[in-house]
Amino acid sequence: MEQSYKRQKLDVWADLTPEKQKAINTYAEHFKSFLNQAKTEREFVSTAIKELQAAGFKPIAHCDKLKPGDKVYMSIRNKGLAMAVIGSLDLTEGMNLLGSHIDSPRFDTKANSVQEHNNLSYLATQYYGGVKKYQWTTIPLAIHGVITKADGTVLPITIGEAENEPVFFFTDLLPHLSREQMSKSAASFISAEQLKLLVGSQPLADSASKTPYRDKILSIFHEKYGVNECDLIGAELEIVPAAKARDVGLDASMIACYGQDDKLCSFASFTALAAIDSCKRTVVSFLYDKEEIGSEGNTGAQSRLYELFLMELIQRSLQRFDDLLYNRIISRSYMISSDVSDAFDPMYPEVFDQANNAYLAQGLCLIKHTGAGGKSGSNDANSEFLRSVINIFEEARLPWQIGTLSKIDMGGGGTIAKFAAKTGMQVVDAGIPVLCMHAPMEICHKLDLYYSYLAYKAFLLEMNLLADDK
Template identity: 45%
Template sequence: MSKKAEKLKEKLFMKKDNCWDLQKDQKDKIFDFAEGYKEALDLGKTERRFIAYSVKQLEDAGFKEISQFDQLNQGDKVYLTMHDKTLIAAVIGEEEPSKGFNIVGSHVDSPRLDLKPNPLMEENDLVYFKTHYYGGIKKYHWLSTALSLHGIIYLEDGEKIEISVGDDPSDPVFTITDLLPHLDKHLSSKKVSEFVNPEKMNLLIGSIPYPDTDVKDRFKLGILNLLHEQYGITEVDFNRAEIEIVPAQMARDVGFDRSMIGAYGQDDRVCAYTSLQALIDTKPSKRTVAILFADKEEIGSDGNTGAKSEIFLYQLNHLHELILGREPKRREIEEF
């Protein structure tokens, strides 16, 4: 290559510096920051759990829930959640809302499996939960791997029960069974997309029957009896449940140099976590700065917690109102 071409290339091409070409103290800061990120991935494997983690981080940093304010002034740190699945947090600036906010948006849901409304089934002396997939999963990834359960169940009397089983080292885990290699040759001619029937992605949850040998469905009864003893759950309560199935593995460093992170749910929690930490470190400025965490991105951002929902505009308008100390005029809303 001629010197002229080299100079032209240097002038016109975008420079892509390697992120590891840094001073040692900068590398140390990166690794320290990554430890907090891994903890967030472990504690926030579902949108509910990530929002709960974020709220704790915000409150520890001095943020307060919006209901504690009658008026918002410069420097105030505020947050609000919707249905425990979305979040808006802000550091209030000097300028009026009509000048605009600086907002960073992320989604906190990830592809997973959900329980069907009536999930319990007994088959071949084993007990399963029937599932359906949420978002774009590669179905074969979910076979013969350790899985955990997280979610909520409302009992008949309205009591809310939180379920979280499989992440603690002392917990049991769950799995979706697969055939041994020498028994699945009939599947080799199928496309990868057809290899796993989603209707048969049933979660194995137990195999010990109720001790009465004369009772029907005694394997299912054995598991239900166990769930009732531990949580007070009956089968009909699953109609009022929202339980998600995710990988049970914890975040781990990848590579001899530990330069990468292997973990579930990094899309888009990598953006959520970094924007959360950035907001916590933010000093009051002229413009109000905010973060917005949405749900349902993996299935089109629909629903009352998805980014398409009017609830976000409603809540931002509520912020607008508290900053002004009055209901904003139509023009101010349009400019905002």
Template identity: 45%
Template sequence: MAEKKDEIKKLKEKLLVQHKNGYHVISDKMFKACDKFCEGYKDFMNKAKIEREAVIYSIELLKKKGFVEYEKGMALKAGDKIYRNNRGKSVIASIIGTSPIEKGVRLCAAHIDSPRLDLKQNPLYEDTELALFKTHYYGGIKKYQWTTIPLALHGVIVKADGTSISVNIGEDENDPVFCVTDLLPHLATAQMQKPLAKGITGEQLNILIGSRPFKNDEESGSVKLAIIDILNKKYGITEADFVSSELEAVPAFKAKDIGFDRSMIGAYGHDDKVCAYTALIATAECKKPKHTVVTILTDKEETGSDGNTGLRSSYLEYFIADIAAALGSDGRTVLSASECLSADVNAAFDPTFPEVNERNNSAYINHGVVVTKYTGARGKAGTSDASAEFTGRVRRLMDSNNIIWQTGELGKVDEGGGGTVAAYIANLDVDTIDLGVPVLSMHAPYEIVSKLDTYMAYKAFEVFIAD
């Protein structure tokens, strides 16, 4: 009887998909490596909350690793490490491989923008002796989640004379923070009877920034005047300078370990900085790759990838064309022979809300990096849907390198769906598939990822670009 059970067990392991928690598989050595890697990731998350800061962080790291800024026409050879800064909001890092460039590149593409509140062009106003900022939310958010949490202000202000001023208020322990107010339960009877999506409207996402009037001035607008006076003394700006600014309100939370076992990380912006950081580190540490490596950290994914820093722009295509020409080929030939991991997150199964997921095709915390063959919604609209051949190649690559991985979809067929940058790269005639980290509470001000899954994403990008 025991022999029969053992035979059945072996047959199941051979023939059936085995869903295993990664912690049942990894060694003590890998366990420690995972935790150590994630300390660096938490530092990145605290220093790079917006896309501009992520670009600055990335370029500083790349320079330390020997990368130099690329200029069109620069002579290139195998082993050269280059980067291109696109308007301070996206960056491409590349290492020239030993194989001819016409053999294609190994491309990793992640985005470094996250849902947030953007200040309007004329944001500052006063109402009943309170000063506030008007905002326009960026990306898909649940508006009610952004009330009554501490907010920091990040970004840049370009003054009338062209001077650029970086802003970062709310991250230092001695900084003030800001917040969006909400109704007390005692007066919220009507509000709480509304559908959840309408409990807070976009125009109610006003950020409280001050209440002290200017000196002894009792005229209307004195609180607003006091605020702009503070900003003028600190930054030398006037109210008109808000028109040429990009100021983003983001949660003032720090990245912290989650759980008694410290197995997870809570932070703002895991989507998609968890994939951006892992791909960046894998690229920065890569030595003598066979194929040319191109890793892009892009902007604007959360709003559809439009604009000259998003991947619907031609800047990636132009970069490939430039390095192809420098190496005696052409962009079209290189792209057609290339492969891409579209590095973006997927939704982790949440046992508190099981009804929105189909369990056999959901991603799970601690089950490794997620390979997502297709995204899209309602009939796979908006997806590139990777071919069986390329999916099989990625599957073999993961298995042969002992990468803990899983598959996943973004909810039930008629429940969820979403997009990544995969379609825009696939449209360039590049074999492309999504690969990333499962996230709990995605698009919330405080998201959660597993340390093990994060480390497996890094290892996946590492073996892909070295293959």
């Protein structure tokens, strides 16, 4: 007789029918194609908006009144995105939300970036977010971003992705001369100031300049893109791996690509919402910028522009708005903070709490609290809400697991959950496990990607008002 007091986990492999395997592979191909086009937050927003428009979404500014079934979105300064489907229930019943971030660790060019050193040309860079600097040397890199010209024209730039385009490198020292370098710690044997991007080795012809190699690069930017040095000072140019998403393993069961933290969960979140045509409670998905540097700025999760979108939803749905109404609705709203989780790596077992860690191919990972040490900087979800989310996944027969980030004093990390929770809504973290988090190429499992998409969709559709919030 089966013991009811023990959790009966779903056997994902026994439950995997040919139809499900086909759906998993189809969704994985969509994901790979999407991320190949969306390596930066700006690219993610523009690519997502195209898919949202194809699914019938309209800019919220174009809708004076909103009714059940309406689909709307708002770009957050082209680096974040808010989207919603209006439900049949009155908005005073609250909303169901997903929150993820679309920025990823990378390198940005400095303002005065074009330099020359000993007959070689470089772009000086600044690392963004948590990176292991040594992982970025000697791999092909691409330049993505925008340059704003004096007349206000915003020029998208992508160099290094097409087969006929050059790529760029951060160089490293040869092993024969690395004895002193290799004696240093991993955190220091490559310094931040050494990570200047190699972009040229040819001087400007017939130049009397004292910096002909630097001038050659400036002339190329001018000839190809019509920009000058002043334009480059105000540019946003990001250095990312020049590599496409690829299947991993002889069984092709996994995916490697750049930026899975957190474009992986962002993709699952926005496609889950985009697939919804009707719902009871209004459903919302936020794609935030700047999470990797503390969710700061006017496009990060602490920006009130995302709140503005919710205010617009309320005003255009109810034709009225005030602070008391807004805060009552928020207090009855529920969010999954959808950010990736660390997958257990058998090569480094010493840092993981194996009984409380996420594993590949076990589904979406719920994380009651993040933070570090004594839960510092954590949201720490309420028991009633966490149990309700678990119930949804159990009833939908979707695989899920519970996890934390490493052994208690081994490290830690945070998500956007704590910022959403400050508004008064109930929030819990639930993300997709990855290997090699924050590396130039990260790895996820196709099964986790697909089932997390289904889990996010189930949450949006099935999460109901809790008794304590009525």
